[in-house]
Amino acid sequence: MNGRKVQKRRPIGKSSGVKLHAEVARNIGERILGGEFKPGSLLPNEAEWGATFAVSRTAVREAIKALSAKGLIASRPKVGSRVEPRSRWNLLDRDVLSWHRSATDRKAFLASTQEFRRIVEPGIAELAARRRTTAQIDQLVAALEGMKRAKTHEETVSSDVAFHEALLAASNNDLLMPFGVLIEETLGNLFDFTTQRNKHYKLALKLHENIAKAVIAGDPEGARKAMLALIGDTDMVIAVASKGK
Amino acid sequence: MNGRKVQKRRPIGKSSGVKLHAEVARNIGERILGGEFKPGSLLPNEAEWGATFAVSRTAVREAIKALSAKGLIASRPKVGSRVEPRSRWNLLDRDVLSWHRSATDRKAFLASTQEFRRIVEPGIAELAARRRTTAQIDQLVAALEGMKRAKTHEETVSSDVAFHEALLAASNNDLLMPFGVLIEETLGNLFDFTTQRNKHYKLALKLHENIAKAVIAGDPEGARKAMLALIGDTDMVIAVASKGK
DNA sequence: CAAGTGAATTTGTATGATAAATGGGAGGCC
DNA sequence: GGCCTCCCATTTATCATACAAATTCACTTG
Numbered sequence: 277m278n279g280r281k282v283q284k285r286r287p288i289g290k291s292s293g294v295k296l297h298a299e300v301a302r303n304i305g306e307r308i309l310g311g312e313f314k315p316g317s318l319l320p321n322e323a324e325w326g327a328t329f330a331v332s333r334t335a336v337r338e339a340i341k342a343l344s345a346k347g348l349i350a351s352r353p354k355v356g357s358r359v360e361p362r363s364r365w366n367l368l369d370r371d372v373l374s375w376h377r378s379a380t381d382r383k384a385f386l387a388s389t390q391e392f393r394r395i396v397e398p399g400i401a402e403l404a405a406r407r408r409t410t411a412q413i414d415q416l417v418a419a420l421e422g423m424k425r426a427k428t429h430e431e432t433v434s435s436d437v438a439f440h441e442a443l444l445a446a447s448n449n450d451l452l453m454p455f456g457v458l459i460e461e462t463l464g465n466l467f468d469f470t471t472q473r474n475k476h477y478k479l480a481l482k483l484h485e486n487i488a489k490a491v492i493a494g495d496p497e498g499a500r501k502a503m504l505a506l507i508g509d510t511d512m513v514i515a516v517a518s519k520g521k
Numbered sequence: 522m523n524g525r526k527v528q529k530r531r532p533i534g535k536s537s538g539v540k541l542h543a544e545v546a547r548n549i550g551e552r553i554l555g556g557e558f559k560p561g562s563l564l565p566n567e568a569e570w571g572a573t574f575a576v577s578r579t580a581v582r583e584a585i586k587a588l589s590a591k592g593l594i595a596s597r598p599k600v601g602s603r604v605e606p607r608s609r610w611n612l613l614d615r616d617v618l619s620w621h622r623s624a625t626d627r628k629a630f631l632a633s634t635q636e637f638r639r640i641v642e643p644g645i646a647e648l649a650a651r652r653r654t655t656a657q658i659d660q661l662v663a664a665l666e667g668m669k670r671a672k673t674h675e676e677t678v679s680s681d682v683a684f685h686e687a688l689l690a691a692s693n694n695d696l697l698m699p700f701g702v703l704i705e706e707t708l709g710n711l712f713d714f715t716t717q718r719n720k721h722y723k724l725a726l727k728l729h730e731n732i733a734k735a736v737i738a739g740d741p742e743g744a745r746k747a748m749l750a751l752i753g754d755t756d757m758v759i760a761v762a763s764k765g766k
Numbered sequence: 767c768a769a770g771t772g773a774a775t776t777t778g779t780a781t782g783a784t785a786a787a788t789g790g791g792a793g794g795c796c
Numbered sequence: 797g798g799c800c801t802c803c804c805a806t807t808t809a810t811c812a813t814a815c816a817a818a819t820t821c822a823c824t825t826g
Contacts, residue, residue: 295809297586321776332811334579338586341542345590347615353777354819363690363698366614370592392696395644403636445608451637451703453608458696540778566807577780598787598808
């Protein structure tokens, strides 16, 4: 009855590259974000997870520790691991955000990310205009060049992300850095949303250019307004794309 | 020569309640935030940490996993654990923020948190005015009552925190929830900063009241402005307190 | 009936062994 | 001599097992 087998490899599925504990964490994390395990409820104990995934308790524990570190759960001896209230979840964490996206209606997800960006990005642009170093200006310009030069879909997305991250870096406030992951998630999804945006792209370029100009000129209020114009335009793109569906 | 000892308890220091791996994570985390281990540099390997703290590799690994989950480090076989670039750090994580505060000049820390709040809280107030449910209004009012009634230092802080968290909750955007920890950290520190603020407190109360009124009335623009007024006043309090030092 | 006590369960930690990944060096080939 | 390939050492990744600690809960006992 004692299932003593000698170390099977890769019991979970998928192929390679990803560590076991990361796979376990992802699986559990997605199920929490997906609502299968609600805040306040108790998770299966470590042994059960081990059986479920056919991995050792060690791997499970490392996954649990990662989920705890992201604020999703909390563990206590004799009790088990309980799902934390949503207010504790680190939704701006790279992984958590990705799990959240997988578990959320596409349109609703985009709406909340856009709302988020509308709140913070104007402030970021304003700060950037006030604080940017010359090196940061160079990065911003380089990203803008990349946007102009972009041919493929991938290049378009990555240069756009680079632009916004350069802006973020130029704000020179470490506390704002976590927003980077959200920008990446949003833009990746956004462009995916609007593949035939050629007519929009020319305008988008101009809007980005306006932001860069204001930041370079050291005009905080101008930068804020230029960013607002961009986000507003992006909202429109989303609306059009949603209606087109 | 083989140091085989039978499980010592509590080898790190401190007293109780805190798990070993959490202690190890805190120690390493603080040293990373403190600049002892800079981004890109390699950490000692797991065995060395184990020797340093007199804990098993198991505990060390769980600490490492937690730090990875917070974006501070990344591990690779044969290489070791490397400190990630600051842009990857989850500075809005409860622990990371706390380590950051310990490692940062008090005034600079307050300045950057205030800057952060100035960017996001007006937007939060605006959203709250647009979205709040009646239950959320009740919470907001209750927090305000708490502020009026507060006698001790502790009550003052906790009711103020409750007010801002109620506002945050009323914004009804999950992505904003992580800001809660920052608000807690800031306010705790702020009040600590200005102990004899009795003359200011009357004004602060009024400013909070204005925010609540606008939110309850469903006046987004009013809520935004009221919040801006509060943050501006807080800035002044900081300036005064700093000069007074 | 109340309070304390002990057993059972679950996480926490320790230990030792093996597997996988990978960087770097040794050695061979052209 | 330069380049390529293969092997080896190091470090993390995973497994298995045992025991410690914490905490719940039922049960005993006064």
